[in-house]
Each structure stands twice: as structure tokens, then as C-alpha cells.
Amino acid sequence: MKAQFEKIPSSISSSFNAFVYENENFDAPWHFHPEYELTYIVKGEGVRYVGNNVQKFTAGDFVLIGSNLPHCWKNEHQYKGTVKSLVFQWSDDLLGKNWIEKNEFKNIKKLLQTSSKGIHFKSNDTEKLLAELTAIMHEDGFEKMLLFLRLLENLCEIKEIDTLTSEGFSANLNRKSNDRIDKVYDYVQANYNTKIVLNEVSNLVSMGDEAFCRFFKKSLNKSFFTFVNEYRINLACKLLIETNKQVSQIAYDCGYESLPFFYRQFQKFVECSPLVFKKKYLNLETEKFKKTLE
Structure with missing residues (x-):
């Protein structure tokens, strides 16, 4: 962006x-x-x-x-x-x-x-x-x-x-759109746990839906809703590590109404299931603790 x-x-x-x-x-x-x-x-x-x-x-x-x-x-x-x-x-x-x-x-x-x-x-x-x-x-x-x-x-x-950046990313350094970017980021941060409607986001930055989608895709080399799901799954990982909540509750807390869709998105971004991710993290922490005792 x-x-x-x-x-x-x-x-x-x-x-x-x-x-x-x-x-x-x-x-x-x-x-x-x-x-x-x-x-x-x-x-x-x-x-x-x-x-x-x-x-x-x-x-x-x-x-x-x-x-x-x-x-x-x-x-x-x-x-x-x-x-x-x-x-x-x-x-x-x-x-x-x-x-x-x-x-x-x-x-x-x-x-x-x-x-x-x-x-x-x-x-x-x-x-x-x-x-x-x-x-x-x-x-x-x-x-x-x-x-x-x-x-x-x-x-x-x-x-x-x-x-960190993916192949094909090229920074667009036009300074005039900074307000739009901050508005989009702040909107997603404030509304990730509810249904995000494209029309509301595009209106927020005074653009039509199609123009906003083209702008976002061209700037970040990913679609707006890929960005939203990436944000939500990152937060889901944090909740898996730091809480004992059920996976279904974490999915709901991160804005997912459909549990199967949440699992598909988690697999897409993390390349494993939520429970496997949590198990891997706990195993890693156990190994670190053992090393401190050696």
C-alpha cells in the first residue's frame, strides 16, 4: 500500500x-x-x-x-x-x-x-x-x-x-494515500471480530468497491480479504498459545461464523491444524525448559 x-x-x-x-x-x-x-x-x-x-x-x-x-x-x-x-x-x-x-x-x-x-x-x-x-x-x-x-x-x-515480504511485492511509495492506509488498518483492527463488509471499507476511503479492490491488490500483491484472514489467523494463533479456549470459541472470537472455513484458512496460512499448531508450540516450550535445567 x-x-x-x-x-x-x-x-x-x-x-x-x-x-x-x-x-x-x-x-x-x-x-x-x-x-x-x-x-x-x-x-x-x-x-x-x-x-x-x-x-x-x-x-x-x-x-x-x-x-x-x-x-x-x-x-x-x-x-x-x-x-x-x-x-x-x-x-x-x-x-x-x-x-x-x-x-x-x-x-x-x-x-x-x-x-x-x-x-x-x-x-x-x-x-x-x-x-x-x-x-x-x-x-x-x-x-x-x-x-x-x-x-x-x-x-x-x-x-x-x-x-517478510513475498515474491513480487514492490512498494508503492506515493505519499498521498497514507490516510487511506491507516484507515483500512485501523478499521480491520477494530472490526476483525465481526463481519467485515467490503462496501463499508471502500466507503471509508471514498472509493468504489472495484476501484478499492484493484488499489489494494496492486499495492499489496494480495486481495483485501486475504489480508483480513491473515490478520485474523495471526490473532487466532496468539489465542491458541495464551488461552485454554476451545478452537470453536477462538474462531468465533476472531470473526469466523463458519468453523470449516476457519479451519481452511488456518491450514492455508499456518500449514497445519489449530490443535497441531498448539501442540508444536507446547512441545517447543517444554524443550526450552529442559535446556534451562541441563
Whole structure:
């Protein structure tokens, strides 16, 4: 979808921006900027949008956003408490012109190239990672830069990653449609548990039904209702993990009136049944607990 350009202020005292974001919610709109961005979620949960990717996020979520890749985070309405993230932003000339072409930085170059699709890092040691990021925040000058470069090099060695956008996605960076995008996202977030009618959404952004569907499909490389189902299934996964509700109740809570349709959509996006998904998660948590006892 079309995103709003965000001007990142350059830092006088540092070659890159490193700051703590803390607020009642993540209120940045759907936006993009030429700078790369690393974001680590310390507190908060909701849905993360990167390109045409829609995924739930919780504390410990760690993502690298490539240059001019649209993104935003939206809290869940049910979430109580403040949100907090550590954010690092830097431009292509971090160490001067063409620094990334030097042989010493070949791994980092590959990492940044991959970040054009967005990268989600899966780390089993979130406490260590948080400590490394916090250390960079607290340093100044030469030591701060060394720690940051070491961080980027270490990220190159993480094998457990997901690239976020799908093949064929191309960001449409027309700034004028930003209000429409935020309205659609906010509408789905507020109404996912009820019947969503296309006409209501298209009227919300002052478009006809067919024009809105073409606009959405062209912008995100997926249909509007694929987007809605993706959002709902992400929330269903969260409820399966965090509650003891029956599958039928979870389906209803996420806006599905038909249980067979819910199962088909779950299989489509998660590639297994809801009960198999929950069992896999519980088995994984058991293995993690056993390792802490070894």
C-alpha cells in the first residue's frame, strides 16, 4: 500500500540514530524512509506490518527493515500497559561513500541486501541480545560505532531468520494515500471480530468497491480479504498459545461464523491444524525448559 515518507533527522553527535521509544502505544503511521532500521520490541504486543507481510509481534520481536520498505506496528486494543522499543537507524553512508563495498563488510552488505524484503531474527537468547542493544545505547563515540558494527556482523551469523515480504511485492511509495492506509488498518483492527463488509471499507476511503479492490491488490500483491484472514489467523494463533479456549470459541472470537472455513484458512496460512499448531508450540516450550535445567 502507499506509505507516508518519514524524514529521519540526522544526528550531529553520531553516524547513526539509536533511541528508546516508549509511549502508551505504537502510533507511527504506515511509513517508509531511505534509512535502514533495526527495531527490538521490549514491551508491547500486536500486529507488525512490513511490506505486504502481516504478523503478530510480542516482546522480544527483532526486525531489520530495508531502505524505503514500508512498515508500522499496531498494538492490540486488548493490550494494557505502555509499549517500549529500541530503535537503530542509519543511512547508506554510515562509514562514508562506498564503505559497504569493502571486502571487510561483505557479510554486512549481504545482510542489508536481504533486508530489502525485511528480516525477522529468531533468537533463543533474547536477554543477551537485549543486553547488547542496550550497551550500544549507553556508549558514545568510537566505542559505540564498534559495538554497532559488531552487532551487524553478529546478525549475519544468525541462521534462524524469516524474510517478510513475498515474491513480487514492490512498494508503492506515493505519499498521498497514507490516510487511506491507516484507515483500512485501523478499521480491520477494530472490526476483525465481526463481519467485515467490503462496501463499508471502500466507503471509508471514498472509493468504489472495484476501484478499492484493484488499489489494494496492486499495492499489496494480495486481495483485501486475504489480508483480513491473515490478520485474523495471526490473532487466532496468539489465542491458541495464551488461552485454554476451545478452537470453536477462538474462531468465533476472531470473526469466523463458519468453523470449516476457519479451519481452511488456518491450514492455508499456518500449514497445519489449530490443535497441531498448539501442540508444536507446547512441545517447543517444554524443550526450552529442559535446556534451562541441563
